[in-house]
Amino acid sequence: MAFLADVLDRVKPSATIAVSQKARELKAQGMDVIGLGAGEPDFDTPDNIKAAAIDAINRGETKYTPVSGIPELREAIAKKFKRENNLDYTPAQTIVGTGGKQILFNAFMATLNPGDEVIIPAPYWVSYPEMVAICGGTPVFVTAGIETNFKLTPEALETAITPKTKWFLFNSPSNPSGAAYSRDELKALTDVLMRHEHVWVLTDDMYEHLVYGDFVFTTPAEVEPGLYDRTLTMNGVSKAYAMTGWRIGYAAGPLPLIKAMDMIQGQQTSGACSIAQWAAVEALNGTQDFIPENRRIFEARRDLVVSMLNQATGLECPSPEGAFYVYPSCKALIGKKTPAGKVIETDVDFVTALLEAEGVAVVQGSAFGLGPNFRISYATSEKLLEDACSRIQRFCASLKD
Numbered sequence: 001m002a003f004l005a006d007v008l009d010r011v012k013p014s015a016t017i018a019v020s021q022k023a024r025e026l027k028a029q030g031m032d033v034i035g036l037g038a039g040e041p042d043f044d045t046p047d048n049i050k051a052a053a054i055d056a057i058n059r060g061e062t063k064y065t066p067v068s069g070i071p072e073l074r075e076a077i078a079k080k081f082k083r084e085n086n087l088d089y090t091p092a093q094t095i096v097g098t099g100g101k102q103i104l105f106n107a108f109m110a111t112l113n114p115g116d117e118v119i120i121p122a123p124y125w126v127s128y129p130e131m132v133a134i135c136g137g138t139p140v141f142v143t144a145g146i147e148t149n150f151k152l153t154p155e156a157l158e159t160a161i162t163p164k165t166k167w168f169l170f171n172s173p174s175n176p177s178g179a180a181y182s183r184d185e186l187k188a189l190t191d192v193l194m195r196h197e198h199v200w201v202l203t204d205d206m207y208e209h210l211v212y213g214d215f216v217f218t219t220p221a222e223v224e225p226g227l228y229d230r231t232l233t234m235n236g237v238s239k240a241y242a243m244t245g246w247r248i249g250y251a252a253g254p255l256p257l258i259k260a261m262d263m264i265q266g267q268q269t270s271g272a273c274s275i276a277q278w279a280a281v282e283a284l285n286g287t288q289d290f291i292p293e294n295r296r297i298f299e300a301r302r303d304l305v306v307s308m309l310n311q312a313t314g315l316e317c318p319s320p321e322g323a324f325y326v327y328p329s330c331k332a333l334i335g336k337k338t339p340a341g342k343v344i345e346t347d348v349d350f351v352t353a354l355l356e357a358e359g360v361a362v363v364q365g366s367a368f369g370l371g372p373n374f375r376i377s378y379a380t381s382e383k384l385l386e387d388a389c390s391r392i393q394r395f396c397a398s399l400k401d
């Protein structure tokens, strides 16, 4: 009898972590490696947020908190949804978790039975299918390819819905493509969902504040209030406030669902870290000046990277609306040979040869369910990005028929 649970057969390790590991190993061997794999802002957490955490420690806010979060944070979350998304939620309809990751997990754990389907547009964030699988559900992938700028069409969504569909998992701006849906594009999807009353929407708005140019962020329950009673709106402080290590995510939705998630969390981790929760109160209620400043920095980096990648032989890189990722296609380079004679047959071959030849670490698109592509995280300095993109250009130019 096997000791480890069968569920492990359905779960893959995180490809993004694997690439970071390989890059670390090459670095340890003395190679000059530029890592463009990490999914976190390179900025430090703003000082006012750090100060709020230090105050919390000094006040003795170091005990267990209610499972769903301290009342002050749930109040701040309800206010945030009203202020930024025009969504009316009471604090009781909100829940705080240890990162957005735990919120997603608990939502699936609280709702999925064997055979239940979750529609996931591809390319998708690596953790989605694995979480669904661990919780006993079946991920159903729908392609949102480069032809539609990595956005799902209403027709594709319609086709994917079956009587077994429980959730439509929506992520805009997207990790890994950076694609974000305009109000009209999103309305076309919510129109489809309005015709299928049994389908719930789990919207991952983690990158809400990282949108560029004149793009305006919207979220499903805001665009279509008719979906309010079957939408879980998830968000967090990790990306917008450079707080990935603090581990605070949150969501709001219908009370019975929130109560079910509270029950699961109560038997698992209980309330999130008390100190991090107080820091998150300051993030949501305090000055928001940090956000537009960072947005400008990210936008300049996006423009630099998109322009340099489109100048590389054989790459095609749409300019995404948000997040801090680009998702170029390397389709035109498949079948070519490296100077060492290795044939590039897949995007895994592409990223491996790129790392070995030029020391640039990126993540293969096949890890995100759509290739041949690769993901670059541009959450690093312009100087490093310029160097990395020059190396990518040189690598692409070195590939021959």
Ligand SMILES: Cc1ncc(COP(=O)(O)O)c(C=O)c1O
Pocket: 039, 098, 099, 100, 101, 102, 125, 171, 174, 175, 204, 206, 236, 237, 238, 244, 247, 248, 249
């Ligand atoms: C799309 C998306 N959702 C959720 C998360 C989880 O964020 P956290 O658990 O740090 O709140 C991430 C982090 O990489 C992400 O990219």
